[in-house]
Amino acid sequence: MQVVIAIKLGTNYSTNAYMKISGYGEDQKMFTVPFRQQTVSQLSITTPTVALFTDRGELEAYGFEAELKHAAPGKSENHMLFREFIWNLFSANDTVPENLESHDGRSMKSIDILSSVLTFMVDHVKRETGEMIDQEPIHFKHVFTLPTCSCTGARTFMTQAAEKAGFPLDTFTIVEEAAAALRVCLQQSPEDLVPEESQERMFLMVECEDDNVHISILNRNSENAIEIKYERNAEVWASCQIQKDFVEMFTLITGESFLSYFFEKYPIEYLELLEDLKKKIKITSPDTSRVAIKMSALLLEKMKKKSGKDIQKAAKQTGLADKVEFKMDKCFIFSETFKSLFTDAGKNIVDFVENSTIAKYPDINHVVLVGEFAQSRILQDIIRSAFPSKRIHIPQDANMAAVKGALLMGQTDVKVVRSQDFQRERTQILSDTNALGEVAQSPRAFRGASGTTTESKIKKSPTKPTPVNRSEKRNQSRLCVIQ
Template identity: 25%
Template structure:
């Protein structure tokens, strides 16, 4: 990946769980004003609205040919559903989290659409990214017609807590979608948001005009990227140069705004019953999506402790299907449920919910986030962090804000204007200056497989092997190169030299790479370890010595990992990205 070339244009894509968007800026404009960033205005189709993001949904024809993305896909699917012609089409929405939930991610991953039909995940992601990139490119060419595709640095955002395999999956999806890999930068979402906030004036950070900037050299903070799917937390320190150093490995979990949406849908399902909800999900998918959207919009305005009740419009089909399948009126059913008879009511197609019930919808996610944040600050106690930067769409939730303020009253909470766009705009700045983060903390222990002389008092007998010279060795030793929690500078090379006894009938050696979630794994077969790649080196030399010497190096360049393997006898070197999807 070229980080030295000065690209004419930086184009960033923020592919989110619920909404996606893109933004861009030209280099000459960036040098004058880094905040001069253009974002697309999406026409919300049948809703008659204009927004800066579009729903993360993709529609394919029955032949699996790509049809549309975003609002256009929603409207077409709704049109098909009205005529009951949608069953053979493939409609994917809120599918990004599939890359986080699968522990053993591979290129062959299949994902299900809204009605349970499967397609290869890489095809779905690739088509979505291709649509966004082509739309972005056309928007840019409308401004500068002579721009060439080779003039563009592409930036794709991913959660910081995603695995290396998930990051690689997104890179390969983007490449399949037409973005040249050498022009693509993977940007971590909380980092991108923090980078933007560094440039924002104080009045855009909700800290007051007389307050000290939270981004002065020496400042430390936790950034919470609260999106629809994952919650990312990163701990940063501003260096004297103004660049960012990560102080603790990124962490978080699946507690985003979509979980609150699901809690609301689960409440509806509890009232109307599982059988009715399954029928609606299968035969009235778009009505279910309408309910999700109704809550998605309304939840941003809900305030903890408000005296008034929350009112939600329930799609007519919910009421009709319930009556058809049960012979009952949903209003009477609610009144018969002891715990809801005084807190939930139906009037026509309006569901009126008591504030106490609304609180139970938000509480689980907000509680998990605040718990994790408290735990993180305790682990980073020596850094004395008192500033919390909240970004992402879910950061707008007053319920989440109140939970964090209540649990951490001594911390300063900073929420920038338009927190939902912070990641996207920050990714553009990151594309112009990829070196803005000087050091990150490794989320894994990286190493390779080696052998050591067998010692009966230390090594299990099952690991003992003999070579052709009848020498005994212990196999499967995890030789550590980088340790979990270790601070690693950008472009830093971590080298390990291994001397192993040769196996004379093999001229080609497999150099295997492993990761572990433990700091000091003993064997590559430990439960915490996973094989992530293999490189082959030719060890046939004129001397054909009895031992071979290998230098294995991990290069932590930016947000991705590269390995370099060198045959010390011949000087042969291989440098390539690890294959986490093998």
């Protein structure tokens, strides 16, 4: 019996997938071991990429449980919390840093953080699968993903961390998220995507995550190899565009950054609010008249106390009366307002793709959308309208495409290679990033009573969408922390 375990440590959230291979020709199914939130009665297939360590460097909690324990009285003083550590390891700088700073400024060796997290994630799956089935020993194979736009030395560092965690070199594989996502697309739509014999085919991969959009060009050749020809990062959301606009709507009502405060004090209710918002982003169609977001009674009560007035009256005074409506425990966002959350982000994606990739690779006919926001039908319509001559592919469970594809690659050992001109392209990208040091600006969707737009503080590019500004503090919005 062989069990393949895939672990995705994303820049915002982490997840897993596993498959049992018996060798008897049985159907092989993918499973995900959910993360149980001990303080609330719900399960989730993803958990935040957040780790809580003791002062002795021992991993005590991971994901949302790490946030909850950190918020407990007295915990923050003798524990170290690391948020967005995958971003800080692999994407914030040109090389992997030796140490990472915790939430309160203390430091810990990067390799100790990553090796401990890899051990936790694999053990989480093994506790459910067991180490023995029908008295037959199990051979485990592991696949660990890397962000597609990782810095120099990321693969080597991941290898060293896995070995330090106790995984022998011949028992694990490392793959880039975009290549893994393409692999699952090839399985789901082979008639459209798999090239004929001796024919190569290139794909434009657009990874629509909560914080950035990762753009890459992948070449699938007849030798079953996936070649990365191009990759680039863009903060087209202007620091979590869609979710941050939702935050700023309440900021206009309460007069302060209320949800940031609410997250620190009441993380359980905060998670429930965010989960409902994400669910509505996924299921809302472009012709929906209005979207209902469930609000906790505690949140509404605290908002009323902090603003000193009824929440609906406060909304009217800010000029949002025709955009949102509060009734009982629901916040109703009208259709045009909800769709406007996607407008700027969608336009930025289109501009970035046109300027950075299609202009250089005009023969690409296949565009693949994956990631959390790729599930939005509103965003899908924006992309389809912008590229009517391209074939747009969105795999099932687009937010899980990378980890499921990693599982398939661990089973079949699909080779991932970098093109010869990839390093030259990357050198030019880094040069452009250092020269510009800024990202595209996205105007905010909501206007206050005075008619002025609440705008992002991100600088505006004078010419074109630019690569992500490699800042250690890229996202200030709390809504980026919890997936």
